[in-house]
Amino acid sequence: MTEINHENASSQVTANEALKWLIEGNRRYVAGQSAPTDLSSSRRSELRTHGQYPFAVVLTCSDSRVPPEHIFNQGLGDLFVVRVAGNVVDDVALGSIEYGVEHLGSPLLLVMGHDYCGAVKATVDGGEAPGSIAAIVERIKPTVDLVKQTGAAGNELYRKVEDQNILAVIRTIQASPIIKHLTEHKQLTIVGGKYHLDSGEVTFIEI
């Protein structure tokens, strides 16, 4: 099996190619045929010497069952990952995303939610959110209120909030002047995705 190594990828890669690599990597993962990734000391040295050129920036949930490098079967230096419970953005997360796409030049940004998300469930269920957990809940709450107006309830409500939260987060990111500039100049493509815990599959969402 060929080792995955997208060396110095983002300097030449297009958003379409980057998305194709994510889709192909996810197919391998779903099929239980993940290719070995190079975790050697020589690969580490190479990345340290030549710098990082991740081909995609991924914002996703901190959930331990949702690790992007495994889900997309990618190696060291391939993905610039930002993980926050509920895959929400604040200024710090947005700054990390901007760094990845503007400074490191990744052509693709994926905002990836997942099913059975604890942050979404906590927000839908309400109740007390102690400490700074409240800051996460506050960001998901407007989406819960909107989805509730559609009459969705139970599991349907959770799944729909997960979907709509991905879109709401993308809209927040799109308001960034840096992101706006890059997308308008076709230097950045943003896609939404949802990871399914049972199948391991990522479905992509039109934005």
Ligand SMILES: [Zn+2]
């Ligand atoms: Zn989650």
